[in-house]
Amino acid sequence: xxxxxxxxxxxxxxxxxxxxxxxxxxxxxxxxxxxxxxxxxxxxxxxxxxxxxxxxxxxxxxxxxxxxxxxxxxxxxxxxxxxxxxxxxxxxxxxxxxxxxxxx
Amino acid sequence: xxxxxxxxxxxxxxxxxxxxxxxxxxxxxxxxxxxxxxxxxxxxxxxxxxxxxxxxxxxxxxxxxxxxxxxxxxxxxxxxxxxxxxxxxxxxxxxxxxxxxxxx
DNA sequence: CACATATATAAAGAAACTCTTATATATCAA
DNA sequence: TTGATATATAAGAGTTTCTTTATATATGTG
Numbered sequence: 001x002x003x004x005x006x007x008x009x010x011x012x013x014x015x016x017x018x019x020x021x022x023x024x025x026x027x028x029x030x031x032x033x034x035x036x037x038x039x040x041x042x043x044x045x046x047x048x049x050x051x052x053x054x055x056x057x058x059x060x061x062x063x064x065x066x067x068x069x070x071x072x073x074x075x076x077x078x079x080x081x082x083x084x085x086x087x088x089x090x091x092x093x094x095x096x097x098x099x100x101x102x103x104x
Numbered sequence: 105x106x107x108x109x110x111x112x113x114x115x116x117x118x119x120x121x122x123x124x125x126x127x128x129x130x131x132x133x134x135x136x137x138x139x140x141x142x143x144x145x146x147x148x149x150x151x152x153x154x155x156x157x158x159x160x161x162x163x164x165x166x167x168x169x170x171x172x173x174x175x176x177x178x179x180x181x182x183x184x185x186x187x188x189x190x191x192x193x194x195x196x197x198x199x200x201x202x203x204x205x206x207x208x
Numbered sequence: 209c210a211c212a213t214a215t216a217t218a219a220a221g222a223a224a225c226t227c228t229t230a231t232a233t234a235t236c237a238a
Numbered sequence: 239t240t241g242a243t244a245t246a247t248a249a250g251a252g253t254t255t256c257t258t259t260a261t262a263t264a265t266g267t268g
Contacts, residue, residue, distance in 0.1 A: 007124055007127055008124070010122075010127070011122050011123065011124055011127070012122075014118045014119075014121050014122035015118075015122040015255090017118050017122075017193065018114075018115050018116075018118035018119040018121075018122055019115065019255090019256090020111055020112070020115055021256095023111055023114070023115070023198055023201070023202055024202055026195060026198050026199070026202075027195075027198055027199040027202035027203060030195040030196070030198070030199045031199075035214080035215095036214080036215070036216095037213070037214050037215075038214095045257095046257075046258065046259090047214080047215080047216095048216085048217080048218095048257080048258075048259085048260095049256085049257060049258080051215075051216070051217085052217095052256090052257085075213095075214080075264095075265070075266085077214075077215085078214095078215080082195055084195070085193065085194065085195065086192065086193070086194045087192070087193040087194075088190065088191070088192050088193075089121065089189065089190070089191040089192075089193065090189065090190045090191075091130060091131075091134040091186055091188070091189065092134070094121075094127055094130050094131055094134070095130070095131040095134045095135070097127070097131075098127055098128055098130075098131035099131060119225090123225090123226085125226095139244080139245095140244080140245070140246095141243070141244050141245075142243095142244095149227095150227075150228065150229090151244080151245080151246095152227080152228075152229085152230095152246085152247080152248095153226085153227060153228080155245075155246070155247085156226090156227085156247095179234095179235070179236090179243095179244085181244075181245085182244095182245080
């Protein structure tokens with residue numbers, strides 16, 4: 001489960017989430033795990049953009065890529081899965097993070 | 105209570121929240137409502153920046169400014185209060201918004 | 209071999225965001 | 239009338255984000 005323990009971490013995650021395309025990617029991966037190339041086609045994105053965005057989503061821990069062997073052609077591919085996350089944005093939570101000093 | 109009903113709205117709110125100074129402002133206002141000038145001094149910000157950020161926080165509905173008459177000097181000032189909000193970022197919530205078509 | 213699939217990365221311009229400085233107005237106190 | 243308080247807005251520089259185009263590599267198919 002994804003946890004946030006500093007303002008810095010929260011900021012990075014919110015920055016990644018505050019983009020309509022990346023939200024679309026999350027919604028799509030919630031339906032089913034997918035590969036970068038297939039996802040790009042499905043959402044009408046260029047592959048480089050999809051790759052970049054998947055990378056940024058992975059960096060903040062919202063998705064996870066794993067090398068899997070395709071049954072069809074035996075080639076290794078990276079399958080991206082959505083991680084289970086629940087971030088509750090409330091005044092209390094934000095205050096707690098801000099007042100915990102910035103580090104952690 | 106603050107509610108989010110579209111991807112657009114979510115995106116705007118997350119963009120405003122994904123900034124350490126604006127998170128600090130929220131944490132400060134959670135402790136007590138305050139005026140722009142006093143808040144700027146307290147957090148070590150320039151007044152224009154504090155004003156700008158309070159405005160953006162107000163635009164997405166996270167805080168609320170109201171003209172109040174100061175008891176001390178009888179001058180009208182704008183007091184900013186934190187609104188009660190609870191935004192739960194989960195795969196389900198994001199999917200719901202994305203699949204609701206973008207409008208609403 | 210040319211083409212589609214599949215991944216990865218770099219370069220570059222456009223757009224947006226960040227933040228300060230400057231300007232303006234108004235009140236109150238020393 | 240000078241200085242601190244208080245609000246508001248604009249202009250501009252600097253930084254970051256956004257997104258495409260280009261380049262590279264590798265595999266499998268017609």
